Amino acid sequence: MAWDAQTYGSRWSEIYDGLPWPGPHQAVDFLAKLAEGGPALELAIGTGRIAVPLVERGVEVHGLDSSDEMIGKLREKEGGENIPVTKADISNFTVDQEFSLAFLVLNTIYALQSQEEQLSCFVSAAAALKPGGHFVVEAFMPDPTRFRRNSWTQVHDMGLDHVLIEADRHDPSTQQILEQHIHLKQGSVELFPAFLRYVWPSEMDLMARLAGMRLVERFGGWAGEPFNARSGNVVSVFRRDAS
Template identity: 45%
Template sequence: MSDPDGYFGEQVAARYDDPSSEMFQPETVNRTIDFLAALAGDGRALELGIGTGRIALPLTERGVPVHGIDMSRAMVARMHAKEGGSAIGVTIGDFATTTVDGTFSVVYLVFNTIMNLTTQAEQVACFRNAASHLAPGGRFVIEVSVPDLRILPPGQTTVPFRIGPTRWAYDRYDVATQAMSSNYVEVVEEHGRFRSIPFRYVWPSELDLMAQLAGLRLQERWEDWTRAPFTHESRHHVSVWEKPLA
């Protein structure tokens, strides 16, 4: 893609902060902050894919110093324009390989951001990059959905998740490669717009193996930020891997 911001350029950045979305609801944000702040303690946090600061800003307000890595200048500009946003340092680059100075008590990826890395090799590199930034005893946290393949009838590859008079959205899956995409169709003044964002879905057990390759070990896994039990019916998980002290 020619856009230096990848799939998250100005068109996406301008509409990303949706107050009606569940991810922006105060209770959702507060639960996330409570969870991460407890892990960070008196240390620093590194957010991979910091975006418009949905989590970084309130986490900083809680007293946790946050640094971010993101390749989208448009998204980061939105964060820096918010109150307190200019005080948060951001390194522009691919969070699978970009490095920053110092070590952190917690490194985190929220809201399916690990799936923005569209190959297994990139996801493995992300774990290794996170591990290299963690202090001994530090934790790597990922919030991501469980692949929704059980809702696919035989032969079907597409699942709609938004249907309205002028807006439609659907996911497409390739179970042979674990490639998927979220696709959006919108009609504005009788003109259609189409946008497609690629992802790679990943299983909890696969993430655990990536963690082992990076020298991390699973510490805990929950269904969500409230620490509800993770079960075979869970559609999301929050997982925490620890860097050993020795």
Template identity: 40%
Template sequence: MADGVWNEQVARGYDEASADMYAPEVLDPAVDFLERRTAPGTDRAAALEFAVGTGRVALALSARGVRTAGIESSEPMARELGGKPGGGDVPVTVGDMTTARAPGTYGLVYLVYNAITCLLSQDDQVACFRNAARHLAPGGRFVIEVFVPELRRLPPGETARPFHIGTGHLGFDTYDVANQRVVSHHYTIADGQCTTFLSPHRYVWPAELDLMARLAGLELAERWADWHEAPFTSSSRSHVSVWRKPPR
């Protein structure tokens, strides 16, 4: 895990920096997708979000009547969630999503917005799958939303690619291809000052995630290009994948 990244300062400004992710056209399809996979009307109608953060998705899912909980390694992020309207309805276990245990079992465990890549080793990513499987009831589902590595856009010899250039923000990624690492650099200019935020990630391929799922006793059930369930193709820039824990 990228320890020290999600500190008090980042937590306070996280929602403002991610305001576009709260737009209904972005958030609602994700919540719709997840709600349909919580097995409503059964004893598996509960959801657990790994890396729940400030609760963007969990609070929206809880507001629809889905019993929702979270695991979060950053205490400042968890506090931000708890202070929001409805935050008391989403219990959060503070701990690493590779090992922390939330009370109970769930029909759905999910991990969104590229959060699997915040685990910086293959071993930790495998452990995350195993922890998800431990929390799932038989027949339950594990959902991940994550980008597809765009190495085809990285010319030979280059290690940096911009992903956003605006009047108040510059963002670029630097790649360490040999170790499947990428660091996202954010430079924000406001009130005559520039603030920086660096976020390290381990990118991971869909096929590698499928093998991690098999090691955890899960099987691939669905793969889409986005929350709208567009077909996943060789040109898709992200994917939403669903693995299923076999029934007893």
């Protein structure tokens, strides 16, 4: 299967904003406090689900994304047309100014397909920060126990004329998951794939150390929930070293 930095946007952009994502307000509160006046850089800004309300909170936000389709959807939104966005691959990027905050949310660190690309993303993010600036990464907590013989299927939604099924295949040796979200309707089948490499929190901490950052806080969610064995989500805050 050929999966690259454009695939997610080309397959998901038309339905993305209609998906049942959690409301952005807790994330925006969390990020606005850390921005300390900004500017802030969102890696993989997408359609601006977080960036648009963060700008409304008074934070100057810049964005990076690899997908013309996702950036196009951002541009159609009120408040999205003026956010400076650069088309770039977050696995290796440079910016021409320093930020007090960089953030990468909604599991998108996992969109990078190898440990090497993920580490390179941490290195690029650290280089975009002022000394003492913060890098926030939010992702689901990996749970290999949900797979039986490395497969998993679930019915997410169904009615008389449709069913939405997710079928996943897991490779524990590479920490990769291929997801297929299958929409069956009367007379049609649509496939929405996602291919990801999950990262353990401890592995992220090492990537941060190698990039010249350190973990300063870790939560189980945007409301500051404790991170523990029951956490389904991980919000990690790294700080760039002073020198």
